[in-house]
Amino acid sequence: MVDAVLLDLSGVLYSGSRAVPGAAEAVARLRGAGLGLRFVTNSTRTPRRGLLAKLAGMGIELEEGELFTPARAALDWLEARGLTAHLLIHPDLEEDFTDLPEGGRGRAVVLGDAGEAFTYARLNAAFRELAGGADFLALAANRSFMDADGALSMDAGAFVAALEYASGVEAEVLGKPAPGFFGAALDSLGTAPERAVMVGDDAEADVAGALNAGLRHAVLVRTGKYCDGDETRFDPEPSVTLSDIGAAADWILDRAGA
Numbered sequence: 001m002v003d004a005v006l007l008d009l010s011g012v013l014y015s016g017s018r019a020v021p022g023a024a025e026a027v028a029r030l031r032g033a034g035l036g037l038r039f040v041t042n043s044t045r046t047p048r049r050g051l052l053a054k055l056a057g058m059g060i061e062l063e064e065g066e067l068f069t070p071a072r073a074a075l076d077w078l079e080a081r082g083l084t085a086h087l088l089i090h091p092d093l094e095e096d097f098t099d100l101p102e103g104g105r106g107r108a109v110v111l112g113d114a115g116e117a118f119t120y121a122r123l124n125a126a127f128r129e130l131a132g133g134a135d136f137l138a139l140a141a142n143r144s145f146m147d148a149d150g151a152l153s154m155d156a157g158a159f160v161a162a163l164e165y166a167s168g169v170e171a172e173v174l175g176k177p178a179p180g181f182f183g184a185a186l187d188s189l190g191t192a193p194e195r196a197v198m199v200g201d202d203a204e205a206d207v208a209g210a211l212n213a214g215l216r217h218a219v220l221v222r223t224g225k226y227c228d229g230d231e232t233r234f235d236p237e238p239s240v241t242l243s244d245i246g247a248a249a250d251w252i253l254d255r256a257g258a
Contacts, residue, residue, distance in 0.1 A: 002216065002255045004036040004191040006182065010043055010049065011224015012245055014058060020223050022246035024059035029249050033256055038185040040068045040198075042140035042205060044112030044156065045090040049071065054214045056216065068185045070139035070175035071096040073239035074110050077137065083108045087131045088122055088159075089139070090114050107132075111163065111171070112139035113156040119206030123163065131138040140175035142205055151182040176202075177209020177221065197246045197255075203230040212238040217255075219248045 009015065013023040030037060039062060043051065048069055055062055071093060078085055087097060088110035097110075109126045118135040130136055143154035160171050175181055186196055193214035200206020201224030210218040220231055220238035223245070231241040240250050 001195055002035070002197055002252060003253060004038070004186060004189050004196040005030055006038050006040050006196060006198045006210065006215070007187055007245075008176075008198075008200040008202070008206050009039060009055070011146050011226070012199055012221055013039075013060060015056065015146055015224055016150065019058040019060075020245055021119055022244065026245045026249035027060050029253065033253055035252070035256060036189040036191055037066060038068060038189060039066055040176065040181065040185050042070060042142055044070055044093055045115060045137045047093055047095045049095070050092070055219045065188060068181065068188075069096075069146075070112065070181070073174040073181060073184065074139060075100060076173075078104070078110075081105070081108075081135075082145060083135065086126060086134060088112070088114055088126045089117075091117060108135035108164070110137045110139065111156060111160060111197045113145075114159075118159055123159065127163055127166050128168045130163060131208070134169075136163065136167070136169045136171040138171040138173045139221050140205070141184075142169070143200065144225060146201075150224060166206040172233075176200075176205040177212065179209075179213040182210055182213040182215065197239075197252050199245065199252075201226050204234045207238045208234040208236055211239075219251060221245060221248055 082105040109129050139162045139180045141157040141160045143157045144152045145155045147153040194216045196215045197217040198210035198215050199219045201221050207218040207220050217239040220241045221244050231238050
């Protein structure tokens with residue numbers, strides 16, 4: 001039986017500033033069928049407030065607790081350990097970290113997709129923190145993403161790898177494909193992984209990540225960053241590859257309650 005769905009945002013519900021055709025209707029149909037929904041994103045350029053507003057503007061209304069972001073996971077991680085953050089993130093995301101207390105027991109470098117803020121000076125400052133004993137948190141380690149201009153752009157993964165190589169410190173990845181990220185979303189629903197489906201456009205982080213985390217199914221959609229052949233590029237392979245979120249909703253609803 002399938003009774004919960006995890007949905008990626010960028011590339012699945014929207015690309016750049018435009019909604020994927022039929023996205024709002026597909027989400028409404030999944031809700032209407034009584035399926036539990038959680039929205040799981042590796043986006044680290046836009047703050048939580050901005051993501052909720054963007055979706056609302058596309059006709060997709062979310063409750064606060066339905067959205068799972070790496071920034072929220074990082075805050076929980078830091079607070080649980082009493083650490084302060086050295087941030088190497090996009091300036092727009094800094095508002096999600098304003099409530100983090102200062103004067104903790106130690107430091108952790110927090111790296112996200114900083115965009116144009118990835119300068120040598122900022123990377124080197126983060127390296128020096130790591131060389132001095134700081135922990136290393138990667139909000140995500142994706143290779144690329146579909147940018148607002150409709151072309152692929154480098155994501156944070158290459159910068160994570162650079163700092164790992166220079167410092168010898170391995171990053172703890174908090175977003176997809178970390179099993180704990182999927183697990184936290186499912187725990188909030190009270191749903192076991194074998195009763196859940198993930199829908200994403202990233203065959204590595206979304207699909208293989210979800211299946212490795214124990215989810216019953218993972219659907220790859222041919223929107224967003226999808227490229228021909230992605231369905232056979234990573235292991236495990238998708239449960240199915242479909243045209244878009246509308247087709248994914250049809251496929252899931254055919255299996256809901258079964």
